[in-house]
Amino acid sequence: MGFGDSLKIISGSASLPLSRQLSAELSADLVEVELSEFADGELYVRVPDGVEGEDLLLIQSTYPNDKLLELFLLQDALSDSGMRSLTVVIPYFAYGRQDKRFSEGEAISSRAVARRVEVDAARVLTIDVHDKRVLSYFAGVALDVSGMPALSRYFAENGIDMVLAPDENASRHAKVVGDLMKVPWDFLKKKRIDSWTVETEEKALDVKGLDVAVVDDVISTGGTMASAARILSRQGARSVVAGCIHGLFVGGAEERLKVFDDIVATDTVSSSYSKVSVAPELAAAVRRLS
Ligand code: R5P
Numbered sequence: 001m002g003f004g005d006s007l008k009i010i011s012g013s014a015s016l017p018l019s020r021q022l023s024a025e026l027s028a029d030l031v032e033v034e035l036s037e038f039a040d041g042e043l044y045v046r047v048p049d050g051v052e053g054e055d056l057l058l059i060q061s062t063y064p065n066d067k068l069l070e071l072f073l074l075q076d077a078l079s080d081s082g083m084r085s086l087t088v089v090i091p092y093f094a095y096g097r098q099d100k101r102f103s104e105g106e107a108i109s110s111r112a113v114a115r116r117v118e119v120d121a122a123r124v125l126t127i128d129v130h131d132k133r134v135l136s137y138f139a140g141v142a143l144d145v146s147g148m149p150a151l152s153r154y155f156a157e158n159g160i161d162m163v164l165a166p167d168e169n170a171s172r173h174a175k176v177v178g179d180l181m182k183v184p185w186d187f188l189k190k191k192r193i194d195s196w197t198v199e200t201e202e203k204a205l206d207v208k209g210l211d212v213a214v215v216d217d218v219i220s221t222g223g224t225m226a227s228a229a230r231i232l233s234r235q236g237a238r239s240v241v242a243g244c245i246h247g248l249f250v251g252g253a254e255e256r257l258k259v260f261d262d263i264v265a266t267d268t269v270s271s272s273y274s275k276v277s278v279a280p281e282l283a284a285a286v287r288r289l290s
Pocket of ligand 1: 167169170195198216217218219220221222223224225
């Protein structure tokens with residue numbers, strides 16, 4: 001089902017800056033929701049009247065955990081609102097990295113999230129979900145939008161000569177960015193020891209005197225990025241920039257990332273490093289659905 005004439009945007013508290021940008025890109029009204037907490041920390045959400053018969057875009061990143069719960073409550077509130085359709089946009093889809101059972105008995109956490117989200121949603125949009133397998137957990141329409149063009153714009157403005165993926169999984173992102181910018185790209189091989197520790201294989205790179213961007217989907221502890229930066233510095237890169245779509249920056253990440261000359265993230269997760277917006281890419285995806 002396409003969108004009618006009147007599309008309204010509803011933002012959860014995790015995604016207000018991006019929702020405002022998207023509202024401007026699409027010339028669509030942004031509806032304010034009421035959010036508060038009870039004394040015991042339980043969440044309260046209320047959507048105002050006036051969404052009857054409307055096509056709605058509900059935007060909420062699901063990090064940290066309480067934002068996931070807020071999304072579920074907002075969906076429930078909207079389910080009785082008389083809306084015409086609901087498209088749920090999850091810019092950062094948390095639990096995307098637990099997209100399969102790595103050991104017997106584990107939850108497939110991203111499937112658990114998908115099963116709840118799709119109950120009240122006609123379709124779902126994500127941005128650079130960690131693995132596309134996650135999309136298969138939705139029985140209905142689920143599409144992933146690439147935010148890599150946004151990072152490419154930033155790198156191009158900042159004279160980046162080469163793009164490097166810090167692990168094999170991110171090599172597809174480095175390829176997209178490198179191809180868009182028409183600069184060379186390469187990748188490293190990483191072994192994850194635990195949540196906090198990674199080992200990256202040294203590899204000869206042609207980076208002497210170059211301004212290099214390291215690109216990944218997520219920066220969490222910053223360990224992956226820092227390990228790549230040390231290799232680049234040892235091999236004579238002139239400057240190194242850390243670029244990611246989703247910047248979580250947990251547990252001392254800022255200290256670890258001091259090896260970088262610059263750090264850039266998008267606004268899928270708001271932080272002081274959200275220097276580029278994925279709103280143009282998201283708006284284009286929404287227009288394609290119209
Ligand atoms: C994992 O494969 C992801 O793409 C990132 O490389 C990872 O989440 C980064 O984590 P950290 O910043 O903690 O090294």
